[in-house]
Amino acid sequence: MSGALENVGSIWDLLTSPILRTVALGSGLLGAVSGALGCFALLRRQSLVGDAVSHAALPGIALAFLLTGTKSSFGLVLGAALAGWVAMVFVLAIVRTTRLDENTALGIVLATFFGFGLVLLTFIQRLPNANQAGLDTYLFGQAATMLHEDVLLLGAGGALLLGLVVMFWKEFKLVSFDREFAATVGYPVQRIELLLTLLLVAAIVLGLRTVGVVLMSAMIVAPAAAARQWTHHTGMMVLLGAIFGCAAGVAGAVASSVVPHLPTGPTIVLVATSWAIVSLFVGAKRGILWQWLRLRMLQKRLAEEAILVGLYELAQVHGGERHGHTEGALRALSPNLLRVRRRLRELEQRELVEETSRGAWALTAKGQSQAQQIVEKAQEKR
DSSP, X not given: OHHHHHHHHHHHHHHTOHHHHHHHHHHHHHHHHHHHHHHHHHHTTOHHHHHHHHHHHHHHHHHHXXXXXSOOHHHHHXXXXXXXXXXXXXXXXXXXXXXXXXXXXXXXXXXXXXXXXXXXXXXXXXXXXXXXXXXXXXXXXXXXXXXXXXXHHXXXXXXXXXXXXXXXXXXXXXXXXXXXXXXXXXXXXXXXXXXXXHHHHHHHHHHHHHHHHHHHHHHHHHHHHHHXXXXXXXXXXXXHHHHHHHHHHXXXXXXXXXXXXXXXXHHHHHHHHHHHHHHHXXXXXXXXXXHHHHHHHHHHHHHHHHHHHHHHHHHXXXXXXXXXXXXXXXXXHOTTOOOHHHHHHHHHHTTSEEEEETTEEEEOHHHHHHHHHHHHHHHHHO
């Protein structure tokens, strides 16, 4: 009993430690910003931009270190931002001057810049300078070593980025859904898209210290993909993307603190990806499970309407409303009709049909009225 109490006490001490609060706060801020901006990348079908920019930032980090000789967070972030911007300039140049599409251009730039970054990191590791130790953590992130100044940088940068999203909300929303219409009504589409891309680059650069170059693209895509499954409204999607990203950052930080030797960055990405997978199945608007259930309900409703209309039409031809008709007669009218007996029993429970004799069915007064309404609506649509 005392051992259990000691374990509870140690976990409580860990969860209330200033170090964990710093890491969780920074990771949560990163998740919120990347999740919100990732929604626009997803809607514009530019998810690969996050992957390209995050990998292209590596040579910028290396060059910033070579020029300054220090691992100052601001200096490295600035170098990564410049490298990401240059990478996007190269992508635009390739698309405009060649016949290659954007995805091919992104792939070329991603591989080239990342390879150049790895060469620079290898060169730095061979320098007789002890200060370069730990620079390679930008590959996979080092959230556990996050400092107070890193959190302040994430907070200030994230507030600025989200503020710009709110300021240009109408423009971002219109360009993301209907670029041609936005251009027709006079919006500067290219400038708006450039601003969106710059915001995405900034969000990626802010997160390199936390989850690293390799995994940052997942923080852009996963929360946005999860949010997309729950709503059709842009505002709610962006809000849910921010919430999912923030929750993944905090949950990953806590899990890596509780479980020994569990890396923070990859854990955050795994949590975000897990929620995306779960949302893919159970998301209220686009989830596979709910789509399957809606399809089954639609099939059931159509089958019931086919039975009601079938009995209505048979009654008009043969012997009036009280004349019963068999399941075979209903199947003859609608060959694709399945589970006729089950549907009839369900309609009987709702007092729409009744069994007049063994195996023969007819409409009740309530069923007659509903069947007539279905027929009239069908005729109006014609």
